[in-house]
Amino acid sequence: MLSKRAKYAIKTILFLFENKDIVPVSAKYISEKENIPYKFLENILRDLRTHQVVKSTRGPVGGYSLAKDPNDITVTQLMRIIDGPVALIPCVSEKFYEACGECEDEETCRIRKLFFELRSEMVGVLNKSIVELSNL
Amino acid sequence: MLSKRAKYAIKTILFLFENKDIVPVSAKYISEKENIPYKFLENILRDLRTHQVVKSTRGPVGGYSLAKDPNDITVTQLMRIIDGPVALIPCVSEKFYEACGECEDEETCRIRKLFFELRSEMVGVLNKSIVELSNL
DNA sequence: TCATTACCCTACAAAAATTATAGGGAAATT
DNA sequence: AATTTCCCTATAATTTTTGTAGGGTAATGA
The missing domain is CATH 1.10.10.10 (Winged helix-like DNA-binding domain superfamily/Winged helix DNA-binding domain)
Incomplete structure (x- = not known):
């Protein structure tokens, strides 16, 4: 949420x-x-x-x-400033990485793989500037 | 999260x-x-x-x-059973829609448009079956 | 039959996160 | 000097999340 x-x-x-x-x-x-x-x-x-x-x-x-060009202000930036990670689990976060401490091996964790892909897609959608958001 | x-x-x-x-x-x-x-x-x-x-x-x-074919059990299903909406804001939820009561007009709300697109992309990634998840 | 195992169900409690509110201090304008 | 508005810390109310407690019920196997 x-x-x-x-x-x-x-x-x-x-x-x-x-x-x-x-x-x-x-x-x-x-x-x-x-x-x-x-x-x-x-x-x-x-x-x-x-x-x-x-x-x-x-x-x-x-x-x-x-404070800056609205083309340089993105929704992801705002979300990260206010809520922290965009990722749904911390072990796939770009900016707020944290180990989950549950899985044996991060490299092979399937849940991690899925939510890594999810984060990428989310950032793809949310990396819109305020100008772009205004024009939606 | x-x-x-x-x-x-x-x-x-x-x-x-x-x-x-x-x-x-x-x-x-x-x-x-x-x-x-x-x-x-x-x-x-x-x-x-x-x-x-x-x-x-x-x-x-x-x-x-x-209770059923693992090909018919998806991650989205599980998330909806346990957490409720996949969407990040209720006014764009497929299964758990709620009006936000803030914007004048849902049809023209830009935030809504953005998070509608986001939900679609999220479901695209998360609609994987347990079999697919296992093979990641 | 009866003890054991394991599911079943309700209620409650502890902890954390979210959503604010309170009360005043400091700078700038007129 | 009075007003306006930003600035800062602390705290309170609410909700959500994460679990615990305690016991009931069905099935099995000796």
Whole structure:
């Protein structure tokens, strides 16, 4: 399952992209327009800022805007920042690998092989930029 | 993430298939061989029996065996029995559809479109039978 | 028949992850 | 200086996951 956090993050980035004429946009505004709990959103935005997907400015006319070319922001990136691995089991994760400690030999584990293939296919679909997502 | 329950279920079915010469196999035996907590496994087996993936016989020489042709048991089936939807968001689930209640219009929701495509690809990979899984 | 083995069933509990909420501090603008 | 908005830590409520406990029921074999 995609977490609400991740879904909110994707919606937020899409929102910033599609409202680039009025950026920076305050968290409060995004929160109201996208129906995301304000404090929860702030927390998500902090993660996105830490990972330099978003940049912020303070003060009365402050808010958030994209920190880079929307063509360079992908859905996989956002999912990894917010939820961690895209893979369904950690032993086939590209960015968050962990041994499962169950199988004798990773190289011959059939479940691993299947979910390795699955992860590849998933990344193939999810490696879309925000621009591409916007045009779907 | 794939739950442990689902992973245990897949391992159990694979085990029953690959040990068809000694079936029925007791839950205790599977539990020991596959390192699955006994009572937890019983619970999983109950679900699998309810869904007629597995059949059981009681008494001292009893145990579990596959209830149908292993070519007709797929990984998606097992995941759906144990974890529910394969889809990462409920509004694109084939078998467990639920409205998200967030977007104005499902037909035009871009996130939905993306995760619909994702689910299709996932099912494409996961619709492998136990026989195919065994041969990976 | 009777002890043993193994499935069957309900309820509950511990742990982890998810989804927030609370309360205030710091910077920028007017 | 007052207002707005980002910034940060801590904690609480809820749900899901992962198991445990305890006993009942059917079949076998001595």
